[in-house]
Amino acid sequence: MGTPVNLTKGDLDLAASITINLGFLARNFYDTRTIDVISAFAGFYNDTPNATDPEILAFSGARPQDLSLLLQVLGERDMLRDSIFWLDAIRQYLPYTPGTGHLLVPVFAVFTVITTIVLALRLWSRQTIAGGIRGYDWIMVFGYFMTLVYSASALYHAVNINISSQFWGYSWNEIARQQMFYIVLDILYPIAALIIKSSLLLFYYSLFSGRYLRLSVWATFGFTLATTMTIILYSIFKCHPVAYWSEWYTSECDSHQKIPYLVTGSFMILSDVIIWVLPLPMVLKLQLYRREKIAAIFTFSLGIFACIASIFRLQAVHKYFFTSAGTGKTPIINTWTIVELNLAIICASAPALRALCIRHAPKLLSYGSNGTDSSSNSSNNSNNNSGNGSMNERNRKNTKSVHGRVIVHHDQIRPSDLASLRSGISRTGSGWSDVEKSVHYSSTSRIGSPV
Template identity: 35%
Template sequence: MSSNEVSMDDKNMVIGVVLDTEWLFEGFQMTKGSELVSRMARFFESNPDFNETGYDEKIAQLAGTSVSNVNLLKMFYGDWPTYADVVGFSNQTIPMLGHPTQSRAFLPVFIVLTVVTMIVVALRMYSRLTITGFVRSYDYVLLAGFFMTLGFGLQNAVILNTHTFNRGVWDKNWIDFQVEQDSSLSASILYPLTVLVIKFSLLLFYYKLSVWHPLRWATIGTALFVIANTIATIFGWAFQCNPTLPWKHQNYMNPDGECPVDTWKLEIATGSINIITDVVIWLIPMPMIWKMQLSLRERIISVFTLGVGALACIACAIRLRNINMAWYGSPIESSASIICIWTITELYLAQICASIPAIRALVLNKAPHLLGSEPSERKENKFDQFENYDQFPDFSSHSSLGKASPDVSVVRQDQYEARAENKV
């Protein structure tokens, strides 16, 4: 019988028995779960009289733990015969489950994406300094998002290649399980925070794009929605159980412990909202672009430049699909490494897409021929006059540049006066 022939219910039962046995063997926390289950199975075979005097003490001595812990395990299973049956079954089933490991693809993907994103972000900063003379607040926010993504990726790179490299709990020890759970919780909290920072950078960029009220109200509303979803995600993961860290040794067999939060539903719900907000952020500037007096070619270029962020939506959707398959899908798709690959891809891709406008402005400024433009053409292009979306006019006025608030101007005074000659 192979791993694929073992039912999901049987696999889940084996996982539970292995973890319970690892918890019991307090004095052997560095020993693999399969070995501990084997020891327990041999003990029951050698000691078939469950009513023997001092039976609990023998188990406590075998496991290097206290009699009170032994009694907790006995109470959980009801009696020793029941536990002995499932331990025997698990001992026979574990060899059929094989030794699945994480994919080794995460580390090279992470390194490549980190290098590419670092170059893109550096070009973005250089573009700001070269064209307008200073780096803006939303650039610093995105830079913070980059470092948070880098930390998130480094954490996963270490964990996936050490404590969680073996995917089967029977191939891990109790310390590995603890580290895996701690890492999973921290990643589940760091991920929405990183997403919030990246999206906040984009929304802040849109907010300062123009004083046009519909754009600003759409930006504020979306920001509030993103913040609410982030808070719900963090609180849902942080307080999914009572006690809050149910995998810690004394909490694991807590008879009063409970986990009322369905983490699968939490991930699907908040992930779906995350995709929706991605789409909304992508669409926010589109009405403003079509209100501008641009040629069809310029409008199409503008839509594609800002709309390239839709690629991050696709990565987010694929990540969500892989999370769903991790619960109900095939062993390959349930690999945590694959989920981490798409998570890091989503985060880095969002930062790359958010930097495209600034990089396009840099190319038009330094090497316009690369985009099929000439310097003379750029002077006639109303869209490029505003440093590529950095300061659009207020569409509530026919002479908006003349009435735009100086407080939202992001260009030098001489540039502003030169552009004021072109009324939109």
């Protein structure tokens, strides 16, 4: 019979594992697609069926210790040859889908423009209405630039590196660059989030006069800082050496990387919720008209949208952290991260924008002679309202200023997987036997990459 057509998820995971391991081994082919490296190896074994170690090393450019380690994992030399022949035979049936990086381009463009405009309006509002730009505003500007750095790095990865969704569509050098970008993005995200949250907390600290509320701000900052440092340190040191792609066979990585990212991601969402809820008790105590109080609560509650984006990001991490069937979709995680960071900046700037609208476009918020709640009062209360006008104006002025992809797991080609492969293969001079179509590989072989 011919080559099997209906490849299972286990088949595709094993194919990804073989291409990764052979891709790293063949140093002479680091700029060649890993699936083409497999074909080159197949041609080499056809010409040299009983190739010795020195001949394999000369052809591939591998280091002796790398070949020795790989053969130890496989159990015997014939396993290497059989896996290469199997993968070369099914290569025409492997899926080749374009990378998902195109999703990120419009998201980056739209949110960068909107966030830039919002931040510029925020600074204008602070300067012209609130008496000047404060320290927490400059911290937010820094958070904006860190968000741009993250977004630009993710965009570069999406456009220039994420050309395919499968590992067999990449060369080893491209895979190594992906791993470097994953570490960089894993570090940039919590830093940008910490800076944005620090700006908000400092703003709250300047508003709160009560000891309990100020202690709450400090406690929230400590919790956020601890979570951020945990993510950064884990992202850097989860593998030894840090640049694990340079020592593929001897490097050691945490085999449960998904769990720490999900736990720390949940803690970050918790800190988001705490930060956006913190000012609400203070806003509820303000002496405002009911409609103004509702508007102020709504302004502060806009942060819920950033929290929702955080939840969607965590869901993407849960779904796409590991590759499935040889396919990785890290750009989807990066897309939700960009949405989350930009929404946090936009929502944090809402109070300043509201103050700007009250000053320059009061009709947008129903302020003015025909828009205030006092218009609903009867005429016999007008004197009382006018008597308290100066006080209400002062209150109103005061309220204007309120506001981890493709981790590549270091699972080697498992002997149990290839043992089933070998037991199911009965190669003859004319091709592959009927048994090939029934070969089913263990789905426990995973290849992934850190987000």
